[in-house]
Amino acid sequence: MANKTDLISVNKLKVNFRNNTEIARAVDGVSYTVRREETVCLVGESGCGKTVSALSILGLIDSPPGEIVSGEILFAGKNLLKLGEQELQRIRGNHISMVFQEPLTSLNPVFTIGDQITEAIRIHKVIAPDELYERCIQLLKDVGITAPQERFNDYPHQLSGGQRQRVMIAMALACDPELMIADEPTTALDVTVQAQILQLLKSLQRSRSMSVLYITHDLGVVANIADRVYVMYAGIIVEQAYTYQLFHHPRHPYTQGLLASLPNLSKRGQRLYSIPGTVPNPAHKPPGCPFHPRCPFAIDNCRIQCPEMCNYGNEHLARCPVLYEKNPDI
Amino acid sequence: MLAFISRSIIQKIITLFFVSVVSFLIIHLAPGKPSQVDPLNPKFTPEVVERFRKEFHLDKPLHVQYLYFYRDLFTGQTVSWKDNQSVLNKIWERFLNSLPLFIVGTILTWTLSFPIGIRSAIFRGHIYDRSTTFFSYLMISIPGFFFAYILIIFVVTRFHVPVIGMETFGLGDAPIPHVLMDRIWHLLLPSILGATGGIAVLSRYVRSQMLEVEGQEYIRTAKAKGLPPELVHYKHALRNALLPFVTMFGLILPGLIGGSVIIESIFSWPGMGRMAYEAILARDYPVILTVNFVSAVLVLVGTFISDILYLVVDPRIRL
Numbered sequence: 001m002a003n004k005t006d007l008i009s010v011n012k013l014k015v016n017f018r019n020n021t022e023i024a025r026a027v028d029g030v031s032y033t034v035r036r037e038e039t040v041c042l043v044g045e046s047g048c049g050k051t052v053s054a055l056s057i058l059g060l061i062d063s064p065p066g067e068i069v070s071g072e073i074l075f076a077g078k079n080l081l082k083l084g085e086q087e088l089q090r091i092r093g094n095h096i097s098m099v100f101q102e103p104l105t106s107l108n109p110v111f112t113i114g115d116q117i118t119e120a121i122r123i124h125k126v127i128a129p130d131e132l133y134e135r136c137i138q139l140l141k142d143v144g145i146t147a148p149q150e151r152f153n154d155y156p157h158q159l160s161g162g163q164r165q166r167v168m169i170a171m172a173l174a175c176d177p178e179l180m181i182a183d184e185p186t187t188a189l190d191v192t193v194q195a196q197i198l199q200l201l202k203s204l205q206r207s208r209s210m211s212v213l214y215i216t217h218d219l220g221v222v223a224n225i226a227d228r229v230y231v232m233y234a235g236i237i238v239e240q241a242y243t244y245q246l247f248h249h250p251r252h253p254y255t256q257g258l259l260a261s262l263p264n265l266s267k268r269g270q271r272l273y274s275i276p277g278t279v280p281n282p283a284h285k286p287p288g289c290p291f292h293p294r295c296p297f298a299i300d301n302c303r304i305q306c307p308e309m310c311n312y313g314n315e316h317l318a319r320c321p322v323l324y325e326k327n328p329d330i
Numbered sequence: 331m332l333a334f335i336s337r338s339i340i341q342k343i344i345t346l347f348f349v350s351v352v353s354f355l356i357i358h359l360a361p362g363k364p365s366q367v368d369p370l371n372p373k374f375t376p377e378v379v380e381r382f383r384k385e386f387h388l389d390k391p392l393h394v395q396y397l398y399f400y401r402d403l404f405t406g407q408t409v410s411w412k413d414n415q416s417v418l419n420k421i422w423e424r425f426l427n428s429l430p431l432f433i434v435g436t437i438l439t440w441t442l443s444f445p446i447g448i449r450s451a452i453f454r455g456h457i458y459d460r461s462t463t464f465f466s467y468l469m470i471s472i473p474g475f476f477f478a479y480i481l482i483i484f485v486v487t488r489f490h491v492p493v494i495g496m497e498t499f500g501l502g503d504a505p506i507p508h509v510l511m512d513r514i515w516h517l518l519l520p521s522i523l524g525a526t527g528g529i530a531v532l533s534r535y536v537r538s539q540m541l542e543v544e545g546q547e548y549i550r551t552a553k554a555k556g557l558p559p560e561l562v563h564y565k566h567a568l569r570n571a572l573l574p575f576v577t578m579f580g581l582i583l584p585g586l587i588g589g590s591v592i593i594e595s596i597f598s599w600p601g602m603g604r605m606a607y608e609a610i611l612a613r614d615y616p617v618i619l620t621v622n623f624v625s626a627v628l629v630l631v632g633t634f635i636s637d638i639l640y641l642v643v644d645p646r647i648r649l
């Protein structure tokens with residue numbers, strides 16, 4: 001697997017949000033890589049900066065209040081952060097597309113879904129009208145919409161939640177992007193529909209040989225679709241590994257806590273574990289390791305210095321020297 | 331659709347009936363009477379007043395008066411108590427006078443407010459936005475008569491054209507272009523004055539609508555598709571931001587019979603507003619009630635048009 005080439009790499013990205021009184025360091029030096037034809041999960045609790053780090057890729061951070069302070073995002077040999085608005089427009093939706101969390105509010109209520117899907121193609125490709133229509137119908141079929149000809153002229157409110165998300169996915173696929181970013185695409189849907197959408201994304205990723213950056217707070221979803229995982233906490237990556245590694249040998253206390261709080265059959269009847277304390281506010285992060293107020297292993301040094309990544313080999317890294325010293329190689 | 335239209339029409343007719351009753355009652359309950367004996371006027375003896383009351387059915391109970399009034403209105407026989415002229419004719423004449431003011435004012439308001447408001451929203455916080463905000467509040471807070479005064483002084487001293495009234499007297503046999511220019515000059519100032527307040531308010535409203543829509547998630551989706559800013563703003567955002575204005579569009583209609591008392595008074599413009607105002611002072615009930623009734627009809631027709639337009643432009647509303 002390691003022989004796949006990098007498609008996009010985000011390096012030491014820092015994004016701040018500024019309001020009148022304080023600066024929130026929403027993303028605080030995040031690095032991750034998505035390779036060709038792989039699915040990477042970015043996982044973490046609400047507010048840890050997942051969405052912000054994904055929107056930065058497309059240059060969609062509202063500024064003000066947002067500001068990309070430093071870092072680089074390399075895609076096809078170019079630093080996306082250095083590109084002009086027009087060059088970014090040629091990449092958005094064409095090479096990198098995005099599916100959002102709320103399919104209802106993310107679709108424009110006053111245009112038909114046919115219009116909204118074909119628009120994405122029209123803007124990037126030169127294509128004859130009837131071919132455009134055929135392509136849109138094919139896309140709707142690919143994402144599992146039944147009777148696509150009839151749906152073509154429907155408005156978003158006429159579809160169910162799951163269908164809307166399928167339409168969003170069709171829109172994101174419209175120009176055959178190399179990378180699709182899916183920001184919690186199933187959170188707003190009910191459980192059976194969630195599973196269907198997840199299955200759909202999985203099969204589309206394979207059949208189209210594209211890469212998927214999947215953002216979620218749900219480790220169950222991660223186990224289901226990810227090749228590799230990045231665990232985010234308070235604006236930084238705390239652990240990264242292949243999925244199997246992460247689930248069987250978590251190396252960061254935060255990851256361990258997340259896994260321990262997963263419900264599973266062998267723990268039936270017991271109370272679910274949950275990590276004590278809450279996620280720090282990005283404007284008032286504790287110094288040192290941001291996890292130390294909630295960490296059972298914290299030592300004095302954790303309060304002073306933010307730790308570096310420790311390498312466990314096979315691309316498994318975790319940002320906790322305390323556990324590394326205890327047990328560097330299992 | 332048909333069911334909606336017929337239901338809506340029936341509802342509006344019922345509303346109209348209540349409006350007619352309530353306005354009739356309010357007028358009759360208001361202090362002052364048309365038939366008071368004026369001790370200073372020797373012609374206004376109690377006998378004359380009595381005859382007058384008989385002739386206009388003022389001696390009958392209220393509900394009979396109500397029936398008489400609306401019978402006359404619908405048969406077109408209502409006459410003013412002041413000068414015995416047909417009320418409908420009077421209103422029509424004044425309406426024709428007010429119409430040019432109304433048309434020019436409305437066109438100015440609606441064509442200027444949108445570009446101003448939309449640009450302010452797109453360039454939120456920039457110098458353009460700040461200056462339009464400043465001028466809007468200035469225009470909203472300066473009293474109309476004061477602004478009118480300044481404008482009149484400016485135009486008269488600067489261009490040496492008379493602007494009071496609907497036209498300059500004694501231009502009877504002047505060449506056509508001259509008369510035309512004269513008319514336009516007389517029309518321009520009161521129209522602009524009538525429109526400034528509207529432009530200030532409406533452009534603010536357009537701006538806030540536009541800002542609200544620009545913050546919606548589907549705008550982010552549109553950007554994420556790679557659309558250029560023009561399409562994001564003028565297709566995806568504007569189309570949504572315009573929806574509430576469709577309602578307002580229907581409400582232009584009642585303005586046809588409104589007319590501004592202040593502006594018409596300042597410019598000695600013989601329009602609707604002044605006629606209604608004078609009728610109220612003279613307790614000329616037939617004129618007041620007819621104007622009232624006609625504006626109620628226009629309001630209801632306006633809201634009806636809005637409902638239909640909304641149905642057409644907002645796909646979420648289906649029957």
Ligand SMILES: Nc1ncnc2c1ncn2[C@@H]1O[C@H](COP(=O)(O)OP(=O)(O)OP(=O)(O)O)[C@@H](O)[C@H]1O
Nearest residue numbers: 017024026045046047048049050051052053065282
């Ligand atoms: N437009 C904004 N204005 C101000 N602060 C913002 C804005 N967007 C994000 N932030 C800040 O950035 C932090 C990270 O937000 P982000 O949306 O990336 O979290 P997330 O990990 O995607 O969470 P969730 O699971 O809730 O979507 C938030 O805590 C918030 O304080």
Ligand code: SF4
Nearest residue numbers: 289292295302320322
């Ligand atoms: S560095 Fe310290 S505080 Fe941070 S996770 Fe490790 S033990 Fe806990």
Ligand SMILES: [Mg+2]
Nearest residue numbers: 050051052183
């Ligand atoms: Mg998010």
